[in-house]
Every structure is written in C-alpha cells, then in structure tokens.
Amino acid sequence: EDAEEENVEIMVNHSPKEFVIEDGRVVGMKFDLMEYNVDEQGRIDRGTVTGEKVIPCDDVILAIGQDNAFPWIERDLGIEFDQWECPVVDETTMMCSREGVFFGGDSAFGPKNIIWAVEHGHQAAVSIHKYCHGEDLRDRLPYGLNLYTQKMGMHEWSYSNDYDTSARRLMPHVDLKKRFQKLDIEVELGFSAEQAAEEVERCLNCDIQTVFAAKLCIECDACLDICPVSCLTITQNGDEDDLRTRLKVPAQNLEQALYVSDDLPQTGRVMVKDEDLCVHCGLCAERCPTGAWDMQKSKLLIPYAVDEAAGEVLQTATAGSTS
Ligand code: SF4
Ligand code: SF4
Structure with a gap:
C-alpha cells in the first residue's frame, strides 16, 4: 500500500538474476x-x-530475503529432508528423523513468526527433558484454560468495556515531495498521545470472553437490544442450518461455529451467539440484570519443561509419602 502511494509499480514473479553492467555502470537488472x-x-x-x-x-x-540452507548438515546422518530442503520434523515433539536431534522456528517449518519460534523452543525443551529422562516424548501434560471474571462492581470492569465506533485512523505520512527530496527521511510521523489513546480504545479485547449462564437468564432481551453488532438471538433450538436462518443478523462466515446455550429456564428457548461478530465490548454483561452474561479473562496454560520437571518432583514426593 505504502509503496503504491509512492507510485512504485509492483511486478510479481520476477526473480533477480544478474546486474547488467556497461562501461562500469549498472544499466539494467536481469x-x-x-x-x-x-x-x-x-x-x-x-x-x-x-x-x-x-x-x-x-x-x-537490494531487498534481502531469507531461505533455509542446511548445506552443512551431512546427508548421511539420518536426518531426512523434504522437497524444500527443510528437515522433516514432528510437529508435536519437534524431533527430526534422527533420534535426539530437535528443530524449531523457521528452520523446521519454513517462515512463520517469532512467537512460533519461541513456542517451538519451549516444546523442544519439553521433548529434550523427556528424552534425557528416557520418557515417552508424546506423553505430555495437557493444555489448560483459566477463565476469571472482570467484573469489579455494578458498572465497573477491569478493562475498557465500551463499544467504540471510531474508524481506524491512518498513520500520517511525510508529504511525497519531501520524501523524494530526502530519501533517508522517517516517513511515518506517528500518532499524537491523544490519537494513540483513541486507537487503543478500538482494541477488541480478544483475551476477554463472554461467558453465559443459561440458568440465570430471564429472557428480558436487554442484551439483544444493546449488542452493537446484533450477534445475539433468543430462539427455539434446532440444528445449525435451521438456527442460522433465524439469527438476528445472518452469519456471513459459515465456518465459525455458533454458540448455543443450554435451554433457558422460562421458555426452553436458547441463547445463540455468532462468535464471528462479537467485539467483546461487554455491553451485554453490563446491561444484563441477572448477571447471566459475564465477561471473563481467558488465560491459556501451556505446560513447559519446568512444569514437566515439577510434575516429576510432585510424583516422587507423593510416592515417597505413601510408601
Ligand atoms: S460482548 Fe459481544 S455479544 Fe456482548 S454486546 Fe458486545 S458484541 Fe454483543
Ligand atoms: S440481558 Fe440477561 S437476562 Fe436479559 S435476556 Fe440477556 S442474558 Fe437473559
């Protein structure tokens, strides 16, 4: 986008081969x-x-890219490579086809991002710990999830829980003329403190989940009225295709499963929520007179090598106390 703003013509699928030089000067690129x-x-x-x-x-x-390159690994070591010259790596254990050798990050699965590289490192550490203790690499501690309410008082929440209608603000840039006059100029001017604060308010609070307790719902419809994206519907239960025809707003993303509650105590109907539309604004929970809707922070618990080790210490201690 930014390149196109500078009138750069983008040519795809051109792989640079060599400079074309005449009389000691570059005159083209092949x-x-x-x-x-x-x-x-x-x-x-x-x-x-x-x-x-x-x-x-x-x-x-020159714009420099990166590629996996393992010419330094002898091909008779028992490490299998795929058609992209990447080692074949087990996605759970991070071990390659040679026992006791582990890979992670881009070197294992091609370009991803730093978050995945760190996670691969953690999972490889679990495997290395188990490998060194002669344990089954696939016998790993399960993932867990903690949910805890963010309600602090009648109308007080631990996070900014309103719905913000402001549109995404575009980053202000230096004028094109100035950019070409001085090629090393910083093009992005940045937001002012006030603009940054406004942008932050647009946060979708992805770590805060709506949690529904069907037994508390009195079907007053207040949450349906206030939901800014109309993603809530109270209706008779049915199979998914049937339910979708009765949503307040028809779901566009059919791959996103619907939330369907237990039967509501008053009429036996159900609360249906299109998870694809919810912006986690918390207005349903704030409006609900009975606390049937709550906004709860979710924390994913991923066990790491230190937890595996702690588990063993616990097991040893328990075994010691019962013998
Ligand atoms: S949190 Fe989701 S369901 Fe509740 S009002 Fe906001 S958008 Fe609607
Ligand atoms: S506001 Fe609360 S009680 Fe009323 S319909 Fe929604 S969940 Fe049920």
Whole structure:
C-alpha cells in the first residue's frame, strides 16, 4: 500500500538474476520470470522459470530475503529432508528423523513468526527433558484454560468495556515531495498521545470472553437490544442450518461455529451467539440484570519443561509419602 502511494509499480514473479553492467555502470537488472504452484498444505513450490527479462535502470536497491540452507548438515546422518530442503520434523515433539536431534522456528517449518519460534523452543525443551529422562516424548501434560471474571462492581470492569465506533485512523505520512527530496527521511510521523489513546480504545479485547449462564437468564432481551453488532438471538433450538436462518443478523462466515446455550429456564428457548461478530465490548454483561452474561479473562496454560520437571518432583514426593 505504502509503496503504491509512492507510485512504485509492483511486478510479481520476477526473480533477480544478474546486474547488467556497461562501461562500469549498472544499466539494467536481469530477471527470471517465474511461475509458482501451491500444494495442498498451502506451501509454495520453488517455482519454474518461464522466461527472462531485462529492466533498464540506473540504480538498484537490494531487498534481502531469507531461505533455509542446511548445506552443512551431512546427508548421511539420518536426518531426512523434504522437497524444500527443510528437515522433516514432528510437529508435536519437534524431533527430526534422527533420534535426539530437535528443530524449531523457521528452520523446521519454513517462515512463520517469532512467537512460533519461541513456542517451538519451549516444546523442544519439553521433548529434550523427556528424552534425557528416557520418557515417552508424546506423553505430555495437557493444555489448560483459566477463565476469571472482570467484573469489579455494578458498572465497573477491569478493562475498557465500551463499544467504540471510531474508524481506524491512518498513520500520517511525510508529504511525497519531501520524501523524494530526502530519501533517508522517517516517513511515518506517528500518532499524537491523544490519537494513540483513541486507537487503543478500538482494541477488541480478544483475551476477554463472554461467558453465559443459561440458568440465570430471564429472557428480558436487554442484551439483544444493546449488542452493537446484533450477534445475539433468543430462539427455539434446532440444528445449525435451521438456527442460522433465524439469527438476528445472518452469519456471513459459515465456518465459525455458533454458540448455543443450554435451554433457558422460562421458555426452553436458547441463547445463540455468532462468535464471528462479537467485539467483546461487554455491553451485554453490563446491561444484563441477572448477571447471566459475564465477561471473563481467558488465560491459556501451556505446560513447559519446568512444569514437566515439577510434575516429576510432585510424583516422587507423593510416592515417597505413601510408601
Ligand atoms: S460482548 Fe459481544 S455479544 Fe456482548 S454486546 Fe458486545 S458484541 Fe454483543
Ligand atoms: S440481558 Fe440477561 S437476562 Fe436479559 S435476556 Fe440477556 S442474558 Fe437473559
């Protein structure tokens, strides 16, 4: 987007091959024209060269990319490599085809992000701990989830729980003319403190979940009235296709499962929520007179190597106390 704002023409599937030099000066760049296929896992293949093209120029700016490269691993070590020259790695244990050798991050599964790299490191640490203790690498502690209410008082919540209608603010940029006059200028001007505070209010609070207690609901419809995105419906129960025809607002994303409550005590109908639309504003919980809706913070508990070790200490201690 930002490049297009600067009138940059984007040419896809051109793979740089060599500089074209005349009389000691660059006069062009030679590219292979590429075609790529995507496999069932969504991974792009290495591509096929379909032609060649020279683009005349008087300057070249290099943008550096990265690729996996394991030429230093001998191919007779028992480490299997796939068609992208990445080691074949078990996604649960992070162990490759050679016992006791673990991979993670981009080197294991291709480009992801730093969050995944850290998680792979944690999971590899669990495996290494188990491997060193002669334990089954797949016998891992289960994930857990904690939910705890964010209600602090009648109308007070531990997070900013309102619905904000303000549109996303675009980052202000330096004027195009100034940018070209001074190529090393910082283009993004940043938000003022007030603008940043406004942007923060647009947060969707993804860690705060709506939690519903059907037995407390008196079917007053107050939550349905106040929900700013109309994602709540009280209706007779039915199968999913049938329920979808009776939603207050028809769901656009049919892959997102609906929340369907237990039968409501007054009429036996159910509370249905289209999770795809909910913006976690908390207005339903604030309006509900009986506390049937609550906003609860979710915390995913992922066991790490230290927890595996603690589990063993606990088991040893328990065994010691009963013998
Ligand atoms: S938290 Fe979700 S369901 Fe409740 S009012 Fe806001 S958008 Fe509607
Ligand atoms: S506001 Fe509370 S009591 Fe009223 S319909 Fe919604 S959940 Fe039920």
